[in-house]
Every structure is written in structure tokens, then in C-alpha cells.
Amino acid sequence: MPGRHFLQIPGPSNVPLRVLKAMDRPVINHRGLEFAGIAKALLDKLKAVFKTETGTPLIFPSSGTGAWESSLVNTLSPGDKVLAFEIGEFSAGYARAARSQGLEVEAVELDWGATIPPEVVYERLAADTGQAIRAVLTIHNETSTGVSTDIGAIREAMDRAGHPALLLVDTVSGLGCLDFRFDEWGVDVAVTCSQKGLLLPPGLGILCVSAKALRARERATTPRHYFDWGPMMAKNAEGYFPYTPATNLLQGLGEALDMLSEEGLEHVFARHARMAEGVRRAVAAWGLEVLAQPGARSNVLTTVKLPEGVDGDALLVESETHWDLSLGNGLGPLKGRVFRIGHLGDINDLEVLATLAGTELALRRMGVKVDFGAGVAACQQWFYANPLPGRVG
């Protein structure tokens, strides 16, 4: 089929050509002289995007699910209690991963569309006078609902409760799109992966771990081998890895981190905020509703509720088949009832507008009464009135 495909799912995001080129090269010797320099520089660059000077970044050949596992097996022991918040498919998945490792999960189930409320964190921790809770599992950006959580406020609640639990944060779809402050927020383990804000194809699980998390590792007895931080950190110190790393993805990661740095992290965040607002205005112009509660709406993706009787999965087949447009499907209990528009990573105004135009066409094919151009116009108006900084003219 002629023309470029529009991959507007909420991750994997579109990989910039610069990053593809950086990976399209002969594999280098991962025990050679050149490699050590590359690896050390890379781990250093990762600190900037986590906004940390004290944390230690770690990279595993894995998906984000593997990085979840790594965050758990290194810090906790079978039977340990963790506090988890289930506000969507992925926060619930993090809790499931914990259970599968023999942890006891105190799960707080909330509406899918809600954020993690700092006051509930406070209450639960304040109630845990025996300090049985060893870790709080949170999610920076819930990709199934399009909801962001204020991790700084969670930290503040934990401090207010005076509770020593570790703060574990899934920022899989947050990092590189939304502001993340590892040091300032006192995060203990941040979990992410390559294929969202970090602009790569899938294949890398990435963590950042605090000194406190490293101390927890000393006591943690969960069996671990592949995802163990110990040998990884020991070899990383020399610029190497305990087993063969995903060399070409690492080279792509270096390029992607350079791109984020060249654009400037704050510009990256502002660009995401601007694109997200444009999309939300389009949704409103269509007369549809955003799933996420006001105040918690993500700048990474927008989950849109469909009118009764319209099947979201069928909508996606329409958009993909007729307009080369991949949108995200509803997950878990949301299956068929919503669709998700990804507006993250390496995209620009016209790609957002094309996505909206294609969504209008697909909605119409599903019988949803939207006016052609209505969403596009609302978004154009917003973009026009809020030009991107740094453009000439």
C-alpha cells in the first residue's frame, strides 16, 4: 500500500530515522575497546533523562515487563508486603508481577480513569504502623487509560506518613514524554523501556535505582539471576555487561538520548503538552468524552470513550485498513468500549492532524456522527494560537 503508515498507538512510538540509522550497522564486539566507551557514555546520558545524579541506570535486554520483574526481585523477599494501586491494565499488571514472585499485594482498586490519590497513599501508610509494607508500586502514566499520576505528591504523602517503604515507579510510557525527577521525588526504582519516550524499537528494559534500593537488595532473597543488579553493576563499572547486551539497540539508545538532549527535555515536555491539548480539543469537538478524569489527563495518549453500540476493535480495523492508521485498542475491561490515540515521541503537528483526520473518517465508517474536519479544525486552532517555541518566523 502506497504511502507512510501512521503508527499512533501509545507505544511503540515512531522511531526517528536517525535512530534507525544508528542501529543499521554491523554489530560491534561487546568485549572490545570501542564498546566500553560507548556503554559508559550511554549510562551517563541516561542519568540526564531520569534527572538523577545519585541513581544508577541499568539496561536489560527485555521488555518493560522484565524491568518490572527486575524492580521486584532485587528489592523484596517472598512474603514481603507491597502496596499497589490498580487504576488500569498496566498498574494491575505490575501488581500481578509482584504476586507471581510470592509477594503479598495490598491492592487499592480504583476507577479506570482515576489517578493514584496521594491521600490514599498517606492513609494506607499511616495505618501501617508495623511498617509491614516494604514498597509502594506506582505508575507515572497509565497507558491503558491515559492517566498521569503526580509522583512528587506521592512522595510527599509517603514522607508525611513517615513511612520507610520503597517508592517503585513504572514510568514506562512517561519517561521522555513527561517530566520525571528521580532525585527530587525520592524515587527508589524507576522502571521504563525503550519503545515509548525513548524513541527506540522494543527490546530494552531500563531501570534507575537508588542507594536505598541497592541496600534493600542486600537483604532481598527472591531468587534472581538474569535480572540481578549485582553482576550488572559490577560489569557496567568497566563498560561491559555480564552477558551479551543488545548491542545495536544500545547504539540506537545513544542516538535517541542525544536527540532528546538536543531538543531539550523541557521543550520535549512542552511539545507533548501542546499536542495532547490539541487532541483533547478535537475529542471535544467530536462530542466524545475522554476517559481520564479531568486533572489527570495524560500528555502521552488520550483514551476516548465510544458511544454505546460502537465497537472499538472494529473501529481500529477501519482506520488501519482504509487509512493506514494504527490506533490503540481498549484493554481489559475497556476492550471495545474505548480507543486510544498515541501522541508521543517523534511526531509533529501535521502527523497529529492527519491522525485526527483519519480518526474522523474511521468514526464515520462506524456510524458515529462527527463532522468532517471538526476535530482537525479545533486542533489547528489550538496549534495556530500556540506556536512551538524555537521555530523561526
Place this chain on the structure above:
Amino acid sequence: MPGRHFLQIPGPSNVPLRVLKAMDRPVINHRGLEFAGIAKALLDKLKAVFKTETGTPLIFPSSGTGAWESSLVNTLSPGDKVLAFEIGEFSAGYARAARSQGLEVEAVELDWGATIPPEVVYERLAADTGQAIRAVLTIHNETSTGVSTDIGAIREAMDRAGHPALLLVDTVSGLGCLDFRFDEWGVDVAVTCSQKGLLLPPGLGILCVSAKALRARERATTPRHYFDWGPMMAKNAEGYFPYTPATNLLQGLGEALDMLSEEGLEHVFARHARMAEGVRRAVAAWGLEVLAQPGARSNVLTTVKLPEGVDGDALLVESETHWDLSLGNGLGPLKGRVFRIGHLGDINDLEVLATLAGTELALRRMGVKVDFGAGVAACQQWFYANPLPGRVG
């Protein structure tokens, strides 16, 4: 700048990834065993796109301007008279190329926006009782004005006049976008290049020549060396070239011709017609005028007249600077007074809609009163009502 650039000039068109990949490889030995097979297959595939069984395709490392030169120096002698039609920058350029080779040009100057009228061809040839005119220079698609000419009707006029002049056709921006029938139309020399409907980067000048043109070459005395057909045809017969060919572009050309064949030429033409109509409806929705006269409007590009006082060159700076959108500028006397939207080659509905959305934004920045989404909606409506054949659903 994040995101993909929209290259919507009327050529070079967007090169498909498959074609880029076919070129991104080590150079092969152009005198080796593998090469001869590739070259022979390629020349054969070219025949299909010209719709010829009797013509001979030729490929030169050059631009379309070089292919013009090749069409002239091989068929004509200094002092020979040719009939030319100046209906835009490129048809006028072809006539200039003829003059620079010492040919006498009988030039018919028409409005920029007009097509070449078969009746004038008839009249001029009928008046040429001494048969001094040795060739008629025509243009299939005038890229500066967005005008197509009916070459079949030109041939019919020539036949009606009973005139033996050669029919030379510039189909630089036509071939691979618009139907072209070398054999049926009795074309003697067709001239094109790589970077429009043939989906490649610039760098190849391509011709197709008739037996009659080859006989003319025997008598033609214009000095020629680089663009001479003789040594080219002699070496081509063995699968080689008289000098080093642009190997990697040739490999890309093979891939591009496969893509056209897989889509099917008639589907390619129908897709261009559909996209063009969508764009023309958008222009009407903006309240602007298409330069080309009704009935002659090209399916390759649309040239749009700007309101008095709006500078087309400044408009292009706006679209490029703020929306990563390259549109075509006005050429020659049209400079600043029009802009051109390319809708050719490897593009799809959403790319056309994004182009329209970006054009609306840029027009607004220039003070032109267009409603956001108006052109987009007109085009969406058209696309929606006329689904592409061959799509599931």
C-alpha cells in the same frame, strides 16, 4: 525537529522505504556477471511503464534536462526546425534546450494554465507544406502550471495533417502518475526522469525511443557523445553500459518498477486521480482558484492562485518553518503569485489531508481568510465517498 517532513512539492516525490533499502547496499561490479542480468531485466521492466513493445528504453546518469538534450541531439541536425509549445516553465525550457543546440524553434506561446491544443498542432503542421518541421515538442504534464495535455489527441492531429514530424514528449512528471501509451500514441521519443512517478531520488534521465527516431539518428548531425544513443544501445544489448552507470539508482529503479507493477498501473493512475480531485475540492472550499484551465487539470499537482498581495514564497517559508511541509513555489512569471501542491507518487489519504491541514495553517499565517478544516473536510468527504478499490472492509 521532531516528526516526519512532508515533502509535497511536485517532485522529487517521496521515495518509498523499499526503494531506499534497495539502494542502501554495496555497489556491485558494473562489468560483472550479476550486473548484466539486473540491467537487462530493468530495461525490460521499463517497457511496461511506457506501455511499449516496440520502443527502446534508455537510461542516462543525468536529470530530465539531460534527457531533453538526448532527445534532441540524437534526432535533429543544426538548423532543423521544430514546433514547440510554451505553456509553462518546463515546456518553454524544452524549447530553450532546442535553441541551444542550434535548432530553429517555431514556438507557440499560450497562456500559462492552458493545455497544448491539438487543433493548433494540426494547423501548424498542415501549413508546413514543405515539411520543414522535423519534430513537435510537447509536454505530457506541465509541472509549473499543473496542466496535462492529451498526447493521444496530438498524435491524432499530426496524423490528420499527414505530417512526418517526430513526436517528442516530455513526460517528466507524467510517467508513473498518468496514463502514458508510447505505442498507441505513436510517440517517437518520450523523456522522463527518476524522481517523480518513478519514485526514486533524482539522478537518472530516462528515454524511450521509437524505430523512427532511431532512423532519424542515422541522419542527425548534432554533435553528441555523452547522450549518444548508439554506444548505449550497443552495450545495453549485452547488459552493460558504455560508461559507469549510476549503479545504486538502477537497483532502486528495479524496486520502484516492481512496486508500480504490484499496485497495477491502472490502480496507480486511479489513485492519482482520486487524490487530485480531493485536493481540488479543498482549494474550492478555501475560496481559491486553480491555475489550470478546467479540463486540463493535472492529477499530479495542483497550482493554486493566491489572492492579490499574498506572497507565495513567504507562504512556503511559513509552511516549511512551522509545519515541516514543503510545497512548490511559483516558477518564472508565476513566482510569488501561486503555490503548487504535489500529490504524486508514494503517498496516501492521510498524507494528503495533513498537507491540506498544513496549507490552511500557513495560509492563515499569511492573512488569507480560510476556515480551519474547510479544505480538509471537503477532501475527507470526497475520500469517504470514493474508497480506494482493493481495500478490505
Place this chain on the structure above:
Amino acid sequence: MPGRHFLQIPGPSNVPLRVLKAMDRPVINHRGLEFAGIAKALLDKLKAVFKTETGTPLIFPSSGTGAWESSLVNTLSPGDKVLAFEIGEFSAGYARAARSQGLEVEAVELDWGATIPPEVVYERLAADTGQAIRAVLTIHNETSTGVSTDIGAIREAMDRAGHPALLLVDTVSGLGCLDFRFDEWGVDVAVTCSQKGLLLPPGLGILCVSAKALRARERATTPRHYFDWGPMMAKNAEGYFPYTPATNLLQGLGEALDMLSEEGLEHVFARHARMAEGVRRAVAAWGLEVLAQPGARSNVLTTVKLPEGVDGDALLVESETHWDLSLGNGLGPLKGRVFRIGHLGDINDLEVLATLAGTELALRRMGVKVDFGAGVAACQQWFYANPLPGRVG
């Protein structure tokens, strides 16, 4: 530095351009329509390379170390006993991975350079009258010593002992280079990865599991989540994955499997045998010794013993610095005492000869008295006398 680097370590091997191109493309939607077809075809193609009709291939974003872990956590429970053979760095590593999951390892330590002796397998299993041993951990090709083990003979020994233990085989550097017969040999879990005989960059851990292994999974209580076969097989059945797969590597894998199939597996094995013999003859011509015991020498790599006083690590710096040649270092107790020449994957005669020429130069710089051209000539003589089948001429 001008020119191409020679990556002649025993993996990662050189990635063919075709495979690099197959990965150098936009990420596709891993929940979309196109993806399911690709994934199903891919899993099917994997069966051919494992020579299985009954086994189930599985792919994880991980390294081979992760695939080890997957083979263990799905089939065994804490406290289970396994029989392991330590004949080099990687077989010992497999045993370590087992210990880290709480398994009891009965380790047979042998000379580094020895193969796994079927008779010892027989003796140990025959002695295990209580059938406490739940699995035998073996290695098809020990990459640290350049030793191959006859897995068919191991299976025969197990059958002779009438022991029901599972047969787990690390064929990380074997598959795609050496004959491997999952069904015929009654393998229960085969473990491999992407960057050796499968011609890809690192990043995929790949397994093939038998029905018996799947039954063992039902009883196995080792905690597992990321590497769990259950959800993987459930989603694979629909052409999807339980979490985001390493999309681009998967597309490369499809291309690599096509290449192996086009060359023909038996031709691939014969080519490796031929290259290996050429390298061994060169080593003999240098007056140096191969570490592996006769009869057990690998066709994938050759580990060469260095004369007393010559530091292997310094040798590698010479070859890399002066001749753009990466050779493999000595691992574990072999560090500095040997070097390893990889002769696997996508390479040809001249690349082997260049490697030998570069090794001669580097050996000379280390003071080893080898005659220039001696090893090259021995290998040329062998290649000359044994032309590759399938070449014209």
C-alpha cells in the same frame, strides 16, 4: 578508520545486510493485523531450524542467559536436582543459573577442552535409582573452549539408563551452524539466542520445548513471570505476545531464517565444517595447538593455545588496533592463555583467510614466531582442494 571491520569473535556473528535491512524500518503495530501473520509465520519457520514438528518454539526479548533462566523456571521446582557438566565457561554458567534458582546441582567437572562424555551421563543416571535427577543440563557447543558435544549420543545414554530426566540443551552457539535435531534426539528444552548462527544482533532469547517439558511446567513451582511459557504460548497461538515483543528483531529473524532455508541447512553445516577445517590446518601450520580435544573440535570456533609468556588479551588489542580484527578472548581460567577465532555465520573463504592473515600479523607483533602466509597457505590449500558445492565453474 578506513575499511571494514572483521568481527571474528565466536558471536555475535556478522549480521548480513539483508537482515540489517529487514530491521531498518518503522516499527509496526504489535497488536495490528499485519503483525499476527508475521509472528505466526516466524514461529513456524523456527521449527525447521530446530528440526522439529512436535516442539514449540518461543521467543523472549532477552539474551541467551535469559533463555537459560526460562528453561529452568518453567520445568523445575526449588530443591530439584539437576545433573550438569562443567566443561567451560558457559556450561558452568548454566549450572550457576540453576543454583541461583534454588536448584540442587550435581556438577560433573571436566577438563576445559573435553566434550560431555555420554558414558558418564549413563553412569550418573544409572546410579540415580531414586530418579531424583529431574533434568540433565548439556551444551551443544561450548563457546569458551570450542568443543562440541554429540547430543544424540547423550540421548542414547539417557535412554539406555532408562531415566526420565528432562534433556536440556544449550545450543546458543550451535543452532544454525551445527546440525541440531530436536525431535530425533528427544530434546526437551533447547536454548539459543539471536546473535550466533541465527545471524541477528543480540536481543532475542529463543527456546524450543517438548510436550514433556510442557507437562513438567504444570508441576514446576519456581516463581516465574517474565519468562513464563504459559501466557507466551496462549498469546502466540493468536499471533501475538503477552507483552511488547522486540518487533524489529523479529522482522530480522524472519529474514535470517529465510536465508538459512535458501542456502539449505545441510549446506550451512557443510560450509561451517569446511571453514573450521581450514582454520585448524592454519593453526597447525603455525605450530600452535587447538585447545579442544580431537574428535570434539567445534566447527563454530577454534580456541588456540598460546605459547607460555604470550598474553592473549594483549594479542587481541594488537589485532583490533592494527588490523581491525576482533578475535575472542580467553574466558575464566583460560583468560590470557588462549584466543578464539570465530568462523561462524555469514562469512566466506576470503574473510576466513583475511582473519588468518591478520592473526599472523598480530601473533608476530606479540613475538610469536609464525611464518607470514603459513596459516593462510594451509587454509588456501584446503579450500582449493575442497570447493564449495553449488558454485559454478
Place this chain on the structure above:
Amino acid sequence: MPGRHFLQIPGPSNVPLRVLKAMDRPVINHRGLEFAGIAKALLDKLKAVFKTETGTPLIFPSSGTGAWESSLVNTLSPGDKVLAFEIGEFSAGYARAARSQGLEVEAVELDWGATIPPEVVYERLAADTGQAIRAVLTIHNETSTGVSTDIGAIREAMDRAGHPALLLVDTVSGLGCLDFRFDEWGVDVAVTCSQKGLLLPPGLGILCVSAKALRARERATTPRHYFDWGPMMAKNAEGYFPYTPATNLLQGLGEALDMLSEEGLEHVFARHARMAEGVRRAVAAWGLEVLAQPGARSNVLTTVKLPEGVDGDALLVESETHWDLSLGNGLGPLKGRVFRIGHLGDINDLEVLATLAGTELALRRMGVKVDFGAGVAACQQWFYANPLPGRVG
């Protein structure tokens, strides 16, 4: 066929991956803002490789044959006399190109294997008391024979004769491999192309022209259009081209020029001299003879005479079929009697040694009695004794 092909013809040379990557990207707008900056920088970088401050570089989509034509049609008029030296296929071809434009060629025919003798240049010009000779056509490196000419000495002879003829130099296979000094040698037109020392695929004809040549253009009446310098220079001044340039090749050229600059031109020349000497020593070790006369042997390629009865074309089929090695064939009267080894561009020691090893194998298959490894060893000895500067160690 597995493994990398060895392209060791005397051009096209191997294109570095960096250069391939620079071309594997979407076409940019050749009339856009970004392009002008790229083009201006590129023309500037070309000056460095020509060693000129006063000359004007020009780039045409064409081969070197087109650049020959450009050098002639811009500086000379029909009937003008030129002095040419026929010392091989390409110098003879340059003279033929001149004849085809209606020039009168005073041709000095010399042995194929000889250089252009400065004293003959002096004699011919001194004898031309009427100054009828308007240009001297020379060749810096004759690719068919492997002979270099001392252009500085030619200039000195011209000055000694006090003759005002233009000095035209074909440096197609010289520039970027051998020292070239446009200003110091008083060159008037230098002619080259993309696919030799400039490390690109074929497709660009490149010239550098002096102020004197530009003045000659004012008087020259040869018809010219495509290859005319006038419109080219006028548009180049603004960063554009008079017709669509070969955009992607231009982007590759920028990268290639950066690579030459990073290595350092003097290092590039020294590397070529070192590789050439290694090859010549190998030829001597084989007991074969180099065609070029001593003192004139090129550092770009070596033309080797074959023993009576050995067919050079058959030899090339052997090397290509059995060892993936492309060598150059004998041209014109040398057809079948010699073969050519290219040792230019982006190659390193091991690639040269692999080429020699493959040549030995192919020679043996043709029945030539060479000892395996003999040529390789001679070259190794030379490389070993003459390490490349700039390597650590």
C-alpha cells in the same frame, strides 16, 4: 551466497557505511531552505580536496564521461586544436570525446604502460609557434594501465614552452587517492567523478575550473546546455542548481568529504601508497609482471600481465564465482592479457590481503603456478614493517 563481496575493481570503490547511511534518507526539497546551506557547504568542501582556493567546483548528475564533455564544450569551439596523449583506454577516450565535439585532436600515441612525458609536451607546444593548440588533455591516473602522470611536471613543461594552452586533467581515478594540487599545478579544468577516491556510488560528474577556463568559456562556441557552466555557477551562488540535482548523492558526497578530511588528505595518500607497494610486492612474489613502467606505477590500482595462454576474462569469472572477489578486466587491446587489482578508497590491510589470497586461488585455478600464500606473505611483510601512522600500539 554468504559473506561479504570483495569489490576490488579500480572503481567504483567500496562505499563506506557512513556514506550509504547519509544517502539512505528521504529526499529533501532542492528548492528549500535547508538545501541551500547543504549545497554551499558541499561546494566549499570540494575545494579542499582539489587543493584550490581560486578554482570553482561544479557538480553534474552524470558519469565521468559527462564531465569530460563538460570540460570540452565550455572551453573550446568546433575546429579548435587540442593536444592529447593516448596512453590507455581512458586517455584515448578523452581524445575521442574531443573529436566527437568537432575538435581537431593532435594525438600522441604511446605504449600502454607509459606515463605522459613532460618533454614531449614541451616539444609539441614549443613547435606550435602559431599557438593553434588551445588545450592539452592529460590524465592524472590512467585506470586501464595503472599509470600515474606527474601533472606538476606537465605544467612546468607548458610554462617552459611559454604556451597559453589550457591544461585539462582527467583525475577521475586520481582525486582522493593521489595528491592533486589544482592551484599549485595551474590546472585549468580538473575532471573527476563520484565513485573512486570520493567514495560514492556512481552518478556524479565533478569538475574544478580556473578563472582562465571561465574566460575561455566566454569565447567558446560549442553548443552546450546540460553541461553548461554558466547557469550552474549562477544558481550555485545561491545554493541551488539550474535543474534538479542528484540530492541524495550530494548528501553522500558531503559525508565522504568529511571522512577524507577527518583521516587527513596526506594520510589518505600515504595509505594508498602503502597498500599499492604491498600489492606490487605480492605480484613480484608470484613471479608476474606489473604492466606499468617503473616510476609511473599507480597507487590506485595495479595492472598485472598474465602469462601467455592464460585468459584474464576467465580468471575474473573464477575469482567472482568461487571467491566473491571482483577484479578488473583488461580493456581495449589489453583485453584478456592482463587483470587489474583495485586498491583504492575505503579499504584496509586485511581487505588487501584477502584480495591477494583470492587472486592466488583464482590464478591457480587458471593453471598459473603461484605458491599459496606467497603474495600474501610478501604483502604482510611490507605491512608489518611499515605500520600505519596514527594507530595505537
